Amino acid sequence: MKSTVINAAREAGKILKENFGGDFKIESKDVISNLVTEIDKLSEKKIIEIIKKDHPGHYILSEEAGALIQDSEYKWLIDPIDGTVNYAHGIPITCVSIALEKSGEIILGAVYNPISEEFFFSEKGEGAFLNDKKISVSKEIELGRSLLVTGFPYNSGTFKPNPADTFKKFLMKDLPIRRLGSAAIDLCWTACGRFEAFWEYNLNAWDVAAGFLILSEAGGRVTNFQGNEFSVYGKEILATNGFVHEEMMEVLNS
Numbered sequence: 001m002k003s004t005v006i007n008a009a010r011e012a013g014k015i016l017k018e019n020f021g022g023d024f025k026i027e028s029k030d031v032i033s034n035l036v037t038e039i040d041k042l043s044e045k046k047i048i049e050i051i052k053k054d055h056p057g058h059y060i061l062s063e064e065a066g067a068l069i070q071d072s073e074y075k076w077l078i079d080p081i082d083g084t085v086n087y088a089h090g091i092p093i094t095c096v097s098i099a100l101e102k103s104g105e106i107i108l109g110a111v112y113n114p115i116s117e118e119f120f121f122s123e124k125g126e127g128a129f130l131n132d133k134k135i136s137v138s139k140e141i142e143l144g145r146s147l148l149v150t151g152f153p154y155n156s157g158t159f160k161p162n163p164a165d166t167f168k169k170f171l172m173k174d175l176p177i178r179r180l181g182s183a184a185i186d187l188c189w190t191a192c193g194r195f196e197a198f199w200e201y202n203l204n205a206w207d208v209a210a211g212f213l214i215l216s217e218a219g220g221r222v223t224n225f226q227g228n229e230f231s232v233y234g235k236e237i238l239a240t241n242g243f244v245h246e247e248m249m250e251v252l253n254s
Helices: 002-019 038-054 084-088 163-171 183-191 205-217 245-252
Strands: 026-028 035-037 059-062 066-068 074-082 095-102 105-113 118-123 128-130 148-150 197-201 221-223 236-240
Touching: 002 038, 002 095, 002 105, 002 118, 035 038, 035 084, 038 059, 038 074, 038 095, 059 205, 074 084, 074 183, 074 205, 095 183, 095 205, 105 183, 105 205, 118 183, 118 205, 128 205, 148 163, 148 183, 163 197, 163 245, 183 197, 183 205, 183 236, 197 245, 205 221, 205 236, 221 245, 236 245
Parallel strands: 059 074, 148 197
Antiparallel strands: 026 035, 059 066, 074 095, 095 105, 105 118, 118 128, 197 236, 221 236
C-alpha cells in the first residue's frame, strides 16, 4: 500500500506539472470562487485507476468523485489538487494529497507539489519525510516569535464566530500570518518547521488527512480549537509544533 500511495501521488503530479500554466477548462462549484478544473478530474481519474488496480476492494473518498463505497477496513482519502484556485491562476503553491485510513486511523499520507518538486510522506510510527529526508517541527516556544498560516472557507460570511474575526485576534497581536491557499501544504510546511502553527475552519477529510499524519509524525500536535482529539471529519483544525499550542488555543477561544 505504501508503493500505491507514492506511485499515485507521483503519477497525478505529472499531470499537474504537464498542464501547469496551460489552457484548460475551469468551472465553479457551490460558490463562484470555489473552482474545479479539468486537471483536477484528470488527476483524480489517474489516482483512482491506480488504487483500484492495486486494491480493488478498498473504499475511496475523493473530492470530485465523492464516495466509492466498498465494505472494507481501508479507506483512501484523495484531493487530486489541493490549492485549485492557485493552480488555475498559475500560482505554484498546489499539490496532490492522498491518505490511507485503516479502521478509522490514518496510516499513510503523501503530499506532492510537482511544481516545486517537494514530496512529503509519512507512514504511521515511522516519522515524516521531505524528499526522503526526515523532518521535524520548529522548536520555537514563544507565540510572539512564531510565523502562522491560515485559510478561510469559501462561505466564511456564514460562520459564527466569523473566521475573519479570529484572524483579527492574531493580527492585533502583531503576529506574522500567511495565507497560502492549500491546507495540505500549510500542514506540511508546519511539519518541516517553516511555520509554528496553522488553524482553519470547515475543511474536508481529503484536505487534511495526509498533512495531519505528516505533521503528527514530525512531532507536532493537532487538535480542534478546544484542544480535544482531532478528527479528519471534524470542521476545525489547530495544528502546531506543540510548543505554542496552548497559547494558540487561548487566542482562538478568547
